[in-house]
Structures are given as structure tokens and as C-alpha cells.
Amino acid sequence: LSLLMKLVTNALVVEKQPVMHKSQHRPLILKTEVQFKVTVRFLANLPEFKYQLKVKPIFDKDVEEVKTASGFRRFDFNSDDSKVLDVDTPGGGLMAEFGHMSLKEKKSRSKGQCENRLVVTEELHIIKFVIVFQYAGQRCNIEASSLPVLVISSTNQASSAWASIMWWNMQSTMEPWNLSLFSNPPPLPWQQLSKALSWQFLSVGQRELDENQLSMLRDKIVGNCASEGRSDDPDDHVQWSRFSKNESAWMWIDGILDLIKKHMVDIWRDGFIMGFVSKERTRLLLEKKPAGTFLIRFSESIKYGAITFSWVDQNTHIRAVEPYTKKELQGISLPQIIYHYSLTAHGKTRKPLLYLYPDIPKDVAFGRYYKLSEMSSTVDINGYVNRKLVSVSVYPIPPPSPPREQSMEVDTDVETDTDLQQLLDELFADFSRPTCTQGHFLNPLSLQG
Amino acid sequence: LSLLMKLVTNALVVEKQPVMHKSQHRPLILKTEVQFKVTVRFLANLPEFKYQLKVKPIFDKDVEEVKTASGFRRFDFNSDDSKVLDVDTPGGGLMAEFGHMSLKEKKSRSKGQCENRLVVTEELHIIKFVIVFQYAGQRCNIEASSLPVLVISSTNQASSAWASIMWWNMQSTMEPWNLSLFSNPPPLPWQQLSKALSWQFLSVGQRELDENQLSMLRDKIVGNCASEGRSDDPDDHVQWSRFSKNESAWMWIDGILDLIKKHMVDIWRDGFIMGFVSKERTRLLLEKKPAGTFLIRFSESIKYGAITFSWVDQNTHIRAVEPYTKKELQGISLPQIIYHYSLTAHGKTRKPLLYLYPDIPKDVAFGRYYKLSEMSSTVDINGYVNRKLVSVSVYPIPPPSPPREQSMEVDTDVETDTDLQQLLDELFADFSRPTCTQGHFLNPLSLQG
DNA sequence: ACAGTTTCCCGTAAATGC
DNA sequence: TGCATTTACGGGAAACTG
Numbered sequence: 001l002s003l004l005m006k007l008v009t010n011a012l013v014v015e016k017q018p019v020m021h022k023s024q025h026r027p028l029i030l031k032t033e034v035q036f037k038v039t040v041r042f043l044a045n046l047p048e049f050k051y052q053l054k055v056k057p058i059f060d061k062d063v064e065e066v067k068t069a070s071g072f073r074r075f076d077f078n079s080d081d082s083k084v085l086d087v088d089t090p091g092g093g094l095m096a097e098f099g100h101m102s103l104k105e106k107k108s109r110s111k112g113q114c115e116n117r118l119v120v121t122e123e124l125h126i127i128k129f130v131i132v133f134q135y136a137g138q139r140c141n142i143e144a145s146s147l148p149v150l151v152i153s154s155t156n157q158a159s160s161a162w163a164s165i166m167w168w169n170m171q172s173t174m175e176p177w178n179l180s181l182f183s184n185p186p187p188l189p190w191q192q193l194s195k196a197l198s199w200q201f202l203s204v205g206q207r208e209l210d211e212n213q214l215s216m217l218r219d220k221i222v223g224n225c226a227s228e229g230r231s232d233d234p235d236d237h238v239q240w241s242r243f244s245k246n247e248s249a250w251m252w253i254d255g256i257l258d259l260i261k262k263h264m265v266d267i268w269r270d271g272f273i274m275g276f277v278s279k280e281r282t283r284l285l286l287e288k289k290p291a292g293t294f295l296i297r298f299s300e301s302i303k304y305g306a307i308t309f310s311w312v313d314q315n316t317h318i319r320a321v322e323p324y325t326k327k328e329l330q331g332i333s334l335p336q337i338i339y340h341y342s343l344t345a346h347g348k349t350r351k352p353l354l355y356l357y358p359d360i361p362k363d364v365a366f367g368r369y370y371k372l373s374e375m376s377s378t379v380d381i382n383g384y385v386n387r388k389l390v391s392v393s394v395y396p397i398p399p400p401s402p403p404r405e406q407s408m409e410v411d412t413d414v415e416t417d418t419d420l421q422q423l424l425d426e427l428f429a430d431f432s433r434p435t436c437t438q439g440h441f442l443n444p445l446s447l448q449g
Numbered sequence: 450l451s452l453l454m455k456l457v458t459n460a461l462v463v464e465k466q467p468v469m470h471k472s473q474h475r476p477l478i479l480k481t482e483v484q485f486k487v488t489v490r491f492l493a494n495l496p497e498f499k500y501q502l503k504v505k506p507i508f509d510k511d512v513e514e515v516k517t518a519s520g521f522r523r524f525d526f527n528s529d530d531s532k533v534l535d536v537d538t539p540g541g542g543l544m545a546e547f548g549h550m551s552l553k554e555k556k557s558r559s560k561g562q563c564e565n566r567l568v569v570t571e572e573l574h575i576i577k578f579v580i581v582f583q584y585a586g587q588r589c590n591i592e593a594s595s596l597p598v599l600v601i602s603s604t605n606q607a608s609s610a611w612a613s614i615m616w617w618n619m620q621s622t623m624e625p626w627n628l629s630l631f632s633n634p635p636p637l638p639w640q641q642l643s644k645a646l647s648w649q650f651l652s653v654g655q656r657e658l659d660e661n662q663l664s665m666l667r668d669k670i671v672g673n674c675a676s677e678g679r680s681d682d683p684d685d686h687v688q689w690s691r692f693s694k695n696e697s698a699w700m701w702i703d704g705i706l707d708l709i710k711k712h713m714v715d716i717w718r719d720g721f722i723m724g725f726v727s728k729e730r731t732r733l734l735l736e737k738k739p740a741g742t743f744l745i746r747f748s749e750s751i752k753y754g755a756i757t758f759s760w761v762d763q764n765t766h767i768r769a770v771e772p773y774t775k776k777e778l779q780g781i782s783l784p785q786i787i788y789h790y791s792l793t794a795h796g797k798t799r800k801p802l803l804y805l806y807p808d809i810p811k812d813v814a815f816g817r818y819y820k821l822s823e824m825s826s827t828v829d830i831n832g833y834v835n836r837k838l839v840s841v842s843v844y845p846i847p848p849p850s851p852p853r854e855q856s857m858e859v860d861t862d863v864e865t866d867t868d869l870q871q872l873l874d875e876l877f878a879d880f881s882r883p884t885c886t887q888g889h890f891l892n893p894l895s896l897q898g
Numbered sequence: 899a900c901a902g903t904t905t906c907c908c909g910t911a912a913a914t915g916c
Numbered sequence: 917t918g919c920a921t922t923t924a925c926g927g928g929a930a931a932c933t934g
Contacts, residue, residue, distance in 0.1 A: 032922090120920080120921070152921095153923080154921075154922065154923080156921095157921080157922095246919095
């Protein structure tokens with residue numbers, strides 16, 4: 001009997017297709033009150049059992065007491081809790097499809113009693129599918145278990161949850177099925193973590209991280225730049241807390257992944273974003289290059305994914321533009337920004353970006369992208385004058401304004417208008433110097449030799 | 450007894466505060482599965498009834514059969530269906546607060562049987578609050594009714610629903626409580642409708658419509674420009690279908706209200722948006738004005754609320770920029786657009802906007818707005834070069850590109866790159882004429898005398 | 899096929915809980 | 917009080933349903 005159980009247990013395969021955007025093959029993140037689908041397949045083709053077996057999904061079966069003790073949340077299935085009969089599949093095997101499952105938290109009375117309680121995105125749960133099976137007068141349970149499941153209640157937890165999944169996947173290659181992993185998570189070799197990170201970029205942006213990019217990440221995450229040899233020391237390890245906790249590596253990287261996914265899959269895929277370069281390395285790379293050479297970097301300081309470019313300006317000054325955020329990129333694409341980016345300095349307006357590092361003319365690199373987007377916005381519509389957005393800078397920066405303690409009042413206080421006007425006049429002294437040409441027109445962007 | 454009932458019935462007042470964005474004092478739009486709050490007040494101060502009266506909300510009481518017959522949907526309260534005891538209020542009166550009400554549709558088996566079924570935003574429902582009341586051995590019902598309620602299931606229905614509310618409010622000043630109004634809605638005098646429309650702008654944008662704006666709307670909605678005298682003919686009437694049905698007046702106006710609410714309450718309030726001006730009138734107004742005079746108009750053609758400006762260009766040409774949509778205004782404000790708007794034509798770049806019609810220097814009108822927004826984006830951050838967005842146009846438009854039947858292929862087809870490059874070169878011939886200045890820099894925005 | 903209507907669910911903001 | 921977690925719901929899009 002016990003042999004039969006084991007045999008048949010292994011013959012069950014579980015597949016899920018939740019609608020989580022992050023999920024790939026392994027659907028390990030489930031959001032409460034959001035539907036997901038589970039298909040249970042009976043691999044051993046035993047058609048004589050057709051319509052005779054009932055499958056029932058159970059959340060955290062067998063481990064419920066343990067988990068409750070350690071402060072885990074408890075969940076129930078919302079609607080489809082009832083079991084579904086087996087049906088035959090085209091291949092002839094048996095299967096059951098749970099089409100509209102979703103989770104709801106069971107509120108337990110006393111929650112915070114446990115000392116070292118994990119954060120919710122570290123709780124590893126299990127969904128089991130159980131068949132109560134009658135055979136030869138005997139009765140036994142056949143079970144199939146899902147991969148570990150992380151349950152979140154809001155998409156703002158998805159990023160942390162994904163960190164847990166990556167960590168678990170890396171651990172479980174060595175020590176499978178450790179559901180208490182995050183009670184005391186062992187550090188991981190950088191070698192292994194770096195591969196996982198690279199895969200994320202492959203998955204999201206169709207291009208892995210190269211050695212230079214990984215090296216920058218190593219310096220940032222492993223730190224300990226003592227061995228500045230930049231070779232991957234196999235002794236380098238990363239702590240879970242360093243990787244996943246607030247303000248730490250993964251949140252920053254995931255913001256960048258999201259930035260790529262939403263706004264620059266194509267440019268990333270084609271390799272035009274150096275991205276992970278420190279400011280120092282940027283200077284090293286650029287300082288020997290002719291003016292007009294630039295490279296594209298992810299912002300290291302801004303929390304939720306932003307991108308900037310650094311370029312060699314006149315007199316070999318290296319400058320970087322204020323990073324563009326995801327929100328801003330909704331209105332204008334990075335290639336468009338790069339194509340039109342203009343700088344007004346010392347009374348002269350010019351386009352400071354010429355060659356993508358090391359020496360690719362920017363149109364060769366980016367032409368294929370901005371052409372398409374420009375096309376559509378340049379067409380005349382109903383007799384209207386077409387238009388487009390251009391990102392411009394005024395440099396050098398004017399002297400900083402004196403601090404204003406009550407900026408809230410400004411919008412009703414007419415008195416400050418004059419101050420503001422002055423400041424603004426200063427700011428745009430170069431930019432908007434009025435000039436008489438034909439008609440009454442100001443001529444703000446002109447080069448006044 | 451009947452006297453008492455009437456007396457007490459009138460003594461009940463119903464107040465609701467749903468979280469619908471459109472709702473003002475009268476909360477007449479309810480969305481299914483979204484919470485709202487109802488407070489029932491017993492105006493007659495009879496403290497001896499404290500804690501003895503139970504109030505029960507009932508949806509479509511007394512009219513359910515009629516409505517079901519005419520194809521109306523039916524609803525139930527979700528959770529708080531149970532009645533709540535009366536409690537005393539600070540003033541000493543009796544009241545009951547239903548804190549977490551929400552509606553759920555009761556699916557009825559056969560729905561589409563009714564011939565002339567109304568659309569859902571024309572269904573007028575009623576919520577009644579009933580007290581079963583024992584007095585002197587007698588038992589009777591005390592009832593208070595809500596104002597008519599429109600039930601929607603998605604915010605994309607809110608606009609239509611609001612149209613119904615306006616229409617009902619206008620009708621009910623003459624003939625109150627007509628719940629079958631939309632079965633055969635009588636036309637309304639323009640005089641009355643125009644006031645209601647004007648109030649919408651007052652409510653959303655803190656400024657009513659002036660006579661010129663209303664006159665333009667009259668021409669558009671009433672049509673029938675036979676009496677071109679532009680005086681308000683009291684015989685002008687508007688049909689409900691003309692006002693509310695798809696692609697018609699209200700949808701367009703409501704898109705503009707939303708535009709104002711989201712992006713330009715201040716400029717609207719201060720009266721700098723002429724807004725409702727026909728193209729013809731725009732030309733009449735501007736053609737006698739000096740070059741650089743401009744006015745701001747709402748787009749008449751774009752469906753969901755967009756804004757443009759028309760200006761007197763060189764040689765007294767009147768031009769208008771492609772309208773800005775709500776989505777685009779998320780990234781840049783209208784005052785900023787106006788302040789920096791630049792035009793490149795005939796090899797010269799200039800700012801074509803100088804005087805807001807009739808003759809207000811644009812900085813006098815808009816200075817107060819763009820100063821504030823410029824402030825924040827001009828501050829230097831962490832050594833980055835500040836930047837901002839500018840809306841620019843290239844005019845005149847280059848010859849239209851030959852039609853491309855397979856624009857889908859372009860992004861993988863390297864062959865077309867050359868074509869695109871050529872076209873683009875043409876497009877930006879004026880805009881990006883390369884010029885050698887110091888260094889290698891192109892000098893695209895320069896005036897080459 | 900299609901339009902009116904509802905459902906689904908992300909992402910943000912607010913509320914809640916601990 | 918602050919942070920972790922959940923709830924709420926607008927908005928866009930997909931799914932439904934006659």
C-alpha cells in the first residue's frame with residue numbers, strides 16, 4: 001500500500017497559471033482575492049478511474065500547526081474549495097482543472113505572539129491536492145504538492161516576494177524543499193546570485209548582464225572592495241538581509257528591471273545601455289574620449305528606477321543629466337530625449353550628445369528607435385501644427401535660491417511674485433534672452449555669435 | 450395615525466457620503482461593490498424612543514415589481530443589510546449611521562425581455578429607510594426615501610450617469626420625483642441646460658461659463674444656427690438623446706471638465722482659458738490682432754478632453770498647435786508649454802506666443818503658474834545637470850511621407866532604415882542643420898542669419 | 899459581430915494593525 | 917510613534933452576454 005501511495009503521488013503534477021505579472025513558469029506568488037488556475041494531472045494513464053477520483057485542494061496541509069505556532073498567516077480557498085471530479089484529457093490521462101481559485105486570509109485571534117516572526121514575503125506556504133482513494137477495500141490518500149507559495153495582499157509586496165523566490169530557488173538547488181529557509185537563511189555565493197540576477201535581465205529585457213555590469217553589482221552588493229582585483233572571488237557571499245531588506249540591493253535592481261520592462265526593452269536588448277557603471281568608472285571611461293561621447297547609466301541614488309546619461313562636455317568636463325524617472329518616461333522615450341537633448345550654456349545652445357561610448361555615432365545606435373516614434377508625432381493632424389517634446393538643460397546652474405521657509409504660501413501670496421520673477425529671469429538669462437527679429441518675436445534659442 | 454405617519458416620515462432626513470469623485474451634496478451615483486455611508490436623522494426630537502426604533506434600508510421598495518417588469522436591474526445591500534438601532538446625536542435628536550453599505554446586483558434569470566429597455570445609467574432607483582413603529586398598540590411603517598440613485602458597475606459609466614443626474618435635477622424642479630423620466634424624456638430649454646452646464650464648471654473649476662462660451666456651446670448643442678443673432682431664443686430646446694447619447698455633447702464637455710480638474714483648475718479659475726471658441730470665431734478674434742497674440746481653446750474634435758492654442762503668426766497666418774491631451778499634460782503643465790513653446794520655421798527658431806488675447810503679455814497672465822513649477826525642476830540635484838521639457842514645433846510641415854503598408858515590419862527590417870533616415874533628415878532639415886562651432890558640437894537650434 | 903455592461907486587477911493612496 | 921501589512925478603489929482593459 002505504501003508503495004502504491006508513493007508511486008501515485010509522484011505521478012501527480014501540478015501546474016498553475018496565476019495572472020501575476022511577475023510569474024514565469026513557476027507561479028509562486030499568489031495575491032489574496034486574485035484568481036489563479038491550477039491543473040492537476042494524473043500522469044499514470046489509468047482510464048478505469050475516470051470520474052471516480054475526487055481532488056481537493058488544501059492550504060498548508062500537515063504543516064498548519066507548525067506554521068501557526070511560528071506566526072504564519074493562515075489562508076482558505078475562496079470559492080472553488082469544493083473538489084472537482086477527474087476528467088480525461090486529450091492525451092488520455094486524467095486531470096482536474098481548478099479554474100477560479102483564490103485565497104482569503106483566515107484571521108487568527110492572536111497574531112504577533114511569535115518572537116522572531118518572518119515578514120510575510122518570507123512565509124513559504126504549500127498547496128496540496130489530495131485524492132481520497134479506495135482500492136481493493138483499502139482507503140488511502142494520494143497527494144501532490146505545489147512548489148512553495150508566497151502569499152501577498154498587494155502588488156507593492158511583489159518585489160520582496162520575488163526576492164524570496166529567487167533566494168529559495170538558489171538554495172533549493174542544493175537543499176530542496178526547505179520551507180523554513182528564511183528563519184535562518186544562509187548566505188549565498190556571489191557567483192550563484194549573479195547568475196540569478198543576470199537571468200532576471202534576460203527574462204525581462206532579453207539580454208543578460210555582461211561582466212562589467214556584474215562587476216559593478218558585485219562591488220555594490222558584496223562590497224568589501226579590498227580585493228579590488230575585480231575578479232570574482234569564490235569566497236564572496238551575500239547575506240539575505242543585505243540582498244532583500246529595505247533600501248537594499250534587490251529593491252534597487254527590481255526598480256531598474258521594471259524601468260527596462262516598461263520603457264526600454266528594445267534598447268536594453270540591443271545592448272546600448274551600459275547601465276551598471278559607477279560614477280568613478282564612468283569618469284575613467286569617458287575622460288580619454290572626445291567631447292560628445294556619452295554613456296547611459298542607471299541612477300544609483302533614486303529609489304525606484306531611473307536612468308541618466310553622462311557625457312564629455314566642452315573642456316573635458318564630465319556631466320550627467322538629472323535622472324529620468326519611469327513617470328517622466330511615460331511622456332517621452334529615451335531615444336527621443338537623447339536625439340533632441342540640448343544644452344544652453346554661456347549663451348550658446350548645442351546638442352552635447354554625439355557618440356555612444358566607445359565611439360558609435362548616436363544615430364547609428366538610436367536611430368532605429370526614435371525614427372519610429374518621431375514619425376507618428378510629426379504628422380500633421382487636421383491642420384494643426386505638429387509638435388514634440390524636447391528635454392533641455394540650462395547650464396551652468398544659476399546660484400541657488402535663498403531658502404524659503406514657507407513655500408506653501410507662495411501660490412496665494414502675490415508679494416513673492418517679484419522675487420520669483422527675478423530668480424526666473426536669472427535662470428533663463430541665457431535661455432530666453434529677448435531678441436528682435438522680424439515681427440515681434442522673441443528668439444530664445446538663438447546663438448548670438 | 451395617518452397624520453402621525455406623514456409627520457414623522459417628513460421628519461426623516463437622509464444623508465449619504467459615498468466616495469464617488471463626481472458626487473457633491475447629492476450622492477446620487479453609487480457603484481456596485483464600493484462602500485458608501487448613509488446617515489438617517491430623526492428630526493423630531495423624541496428622546497423617549499431612544500434605542501427602541503430599528504431602521505432598515507430597502508432597495509427599490511414598493512417599486513420593485515414595476516421596475517423588474519421594465520427590465521431594471523435589481524440590487525441588494527452587501528453586508529450592512531441588517532438594521533441598526535437608533536442612537537442619540539449631539540443635538541439630542543435620533544439618528545442611525547450605516548457605515549459600510551454597498552450594493553450587489555441580484556442576477557435575475559431573464560433580463561432582455563423588455564422592449565424599450567433603458568440603458569443602465571437611465572435607471573432611477575430609490576433606497577428607502579423603514580422603521581417598523583409600535584405606538585399605542587398600533588403598528589405602522591415610517592419611511593424615508595433617498596433621492597433617486599443611479600447604480601453603475603464601473604467608473605467608465607460615471608459620466609453618463611452624471612448626465613442623467615443633471616437632466617433629472619432640471620426636470621424635477623418642475624415635476625418632482627419622476628422615476629420614469631428617461632422612458633420618455635421631454636426636451637429641456639437651453640436656458641435651463643446652460644445654467645446647469647455653467648454650474649458644472651463652477652463646481653469643478655471655480656468659475657462659471659461666460660456669455661461667449663455659452664453661446665458657442667449653444668451653437669454646438671442646439672445647432673440650428675438659423676437665428677444667428679446669437680441671442681438666447683427661449684424656444685431653443687435640447688433633446689436628451691442629443692445631450693447624452695454617444696459621441697454627443699455631454700461626453701465632450703465632461704472630458705473637458707475632467708481636463709480642467711486634473712490639470713488646470715487655477716488657470717480656468719483665473720479666466721485665462723477662453724476654451725469654448727469655434728475655429729471661425731478664433732479667426733475673427735485674432736485676425737485683427739498683432740502677431741504673437743494667442744488664445745487657448747478646447748479641442749472640438751478629440752474625444753476625451755484636449756486643449757490647444759491658436760496664435761497670430763508671421764504674415765497674419767493663424768495657426769493652432771496639435772491639441773495636448775490629459776495624458777500628455779501629466780508630464781508638463783500648460784503654462785510651462787506656453788512659456789517655452791518654440792517654433793522652428795524657415796530655418797529660424799522663435800517663440801510665437803506673446804500676448805494672451807486681447808493683449809495681456811503672456812508672463813503677466815501665466816507667470817504666476819509656471820514660476821512655481823519651474824522652480825522645482827531647475828534646482829540642481831546631486832551634481833546632476835537640471836533639465837526640463839519643452840514643447841516645440843517644426844513648421845512648415847514637410848511633404849507627407851509615402852504610405853507604408855507594413856509599418857509592423859519596420860522594427861526588424863534593417864532595409865528600411867535608409868528610407869527612414871532620409872525622411873527624418875528632411876523632417877529636421879530646418880531643425881537640426883548641423884553647424885560647426887567650437888568642439889564637435891552640432892548646433893541645431895541656432896539662427897543662421 | 900458587436901455594443902453595452904460587468905469583471906478583473908494593477909498601482910497608488912489611505913487605512914489599519916502591531 | 918513608526919513601520920508592516922492590508923484595504924480601498926480609480927482607471928484601463930479584458931471578459932462577458934445577450
